[in-house]
Amino acid sequence: MTTTNTGSGSALSHWFSDGWITTRRNLIKIKRVPDILVFTTLQPIMFVLLFTYVYAGVINIPGSSYKEFIMAGIFAQTIVFGSTYSGSAMAQDLKDGIIDRFRTLPMSPSAVLIGRTNGDLFINALSLVVMMVTGFIVGWRIRSSLLEALGAIALLLLFAYAFSWVMAFIGMSVRSPEVINNVSFLILFPLTFISNAFVPSNTLPTPLRVFAEFNPVSALVSAVRNLFGNTPPNSPIADNWAQQNPEITVLIGIVLLLVVFVPLAIRKFASVSSR
């Protein structure tokens, strides 16, 4: 028998290594569980085709095409839903006792969460690529500079990443993978549909319009629409600061979500255990 070896290296290099090991675990899962890959690639294609062909004929956006208008909404919706994996995966790991195993290892307490949210980030990046390619094929165009387009992509992925931490926290609190899936549908459908994602918010009845204008998803959609150059010219801008400065609003939102939910989720992780 040799002596116990707990390795060498600094805390920082352990933190990077732990995060990478748990990220790799989630990437292998994506590779091995075909439904995840099918869902993350086919569902966005389906949404792009449904919205651009089914609704494009009946919804008129003055000065623009519905196809151009709708893409930012589809990007945002798909990516917000993509972050819910972290919720159900954390709940499932907790149920299976895998979290118990991780918690008895001398690893960084944030590593499992970092790996999990990185897995979501990868899935979201993949579906974003698929959606953009499908969009190009059906006639969506980026009408801004490369830098602005990259900004749009970055905002989408960052927002989804921050949202993954929220869902991971909820997943560890609710503890049932099934409940998590139902709850996220109940919350995310209204959040994404009562917004400016699919129709201009000024067309909504007043109570819904007010909700839509303060909805963080609306800010995300507006920001992405602006940065891709898809905002219809002369479209009315809501009378609030958030909608007038959607890019900054989204950035503030991302920072707030991370500042609140990263520590909350890490603290939760350090105390949860199966049963």
Place this chain on the structure above:
Amino acid sequence: MAFIEAAGLTKTYTPKGASPVHALDGLDLEVPQSTVTALLGPNGAGKTTTVKVLTTLTQPTAGSARIDGIDVLAHPERIRPIIGVSGQYAAVDENLTGFENLDMVGRLYHLGAAQSRVRAQELITLFDLEEAKNRPVKGFSGGMRRRIDLAGALVTRPKVLFLDEPTTGLDPRSRLGMWDIITGLVSQGTTVLLTTQYLEEADQLADSISVIDDGRVIAEGTSDELKASIGGQRVEITLVDPGDSATTVEVLRRFGNSEPTTAAEGRELTVNASDAPAALQGILAELGSRSIRLFDAGMRRPTLDDVFLRLTGHSATAETSDAVPTKKMKRAAKKEKSRS
């Protein structure tokens, strides 16, 4: 000084709208180095909670715990590198192969990439996991998963190994295989704390047994000491005619070393005996000479139920007394009442 020392461990949960439940109620435990100690008790006795406290998963409400002189509650980060844990549910990642699971654990113990792979391969060979090496764990049986999980607990050759019900739910053949593995580890000098519901398992594997019930240790000792405390083996006689009961009780009292118990309207009689085969021979000869007809006769080893009955006055398999009554239990009780 004992290697694992726990004193006065208390863990109290207060479910919503119910009175507090004491999962642990002042549990004391000492495990000497290089020995195997079994925590023996029924479901809900506090076995898993004890393991969770000692493996840094749960903070107790009160009490103290030290492993190798390190305070578990104050320095969990110094405990984790020296312990290995294999839980009641095989905590392996179904989507990873056997090798990937072990390699991942090695990397998370910070063994380094090369050493992790070498160790993973060593464990694959040692635990006969070749079949599951390159295939996702998803397709394998419970026995295989447990072996991978146990191998995961041994990646760093821990100073202490915690095994929480290592064979619960396994088929008899896998259970024997698991016992072989554990016996092998012990011979290498690993300190082991294992929990089990089976006296036979504790008997096979442990140097010393702590019987726990309602979150407390109610008896300690070697397997032999515990068995002696409940009077060794049992002789059981089943009569054809319950009318012979009184005579048979007298005979049993003469050959046994405890007051005989009767059941089934006096037809089934049981007595403890230190030398059960001799007692059985004597009893049969005596009953035969009196022409008492028997339906069945035999001896059996004491079970956990016997130990419990003796120590606590209640059966091990029944619900523990301070468990929160669930709706289902209340409904069942109501039904029972209305029937009688």
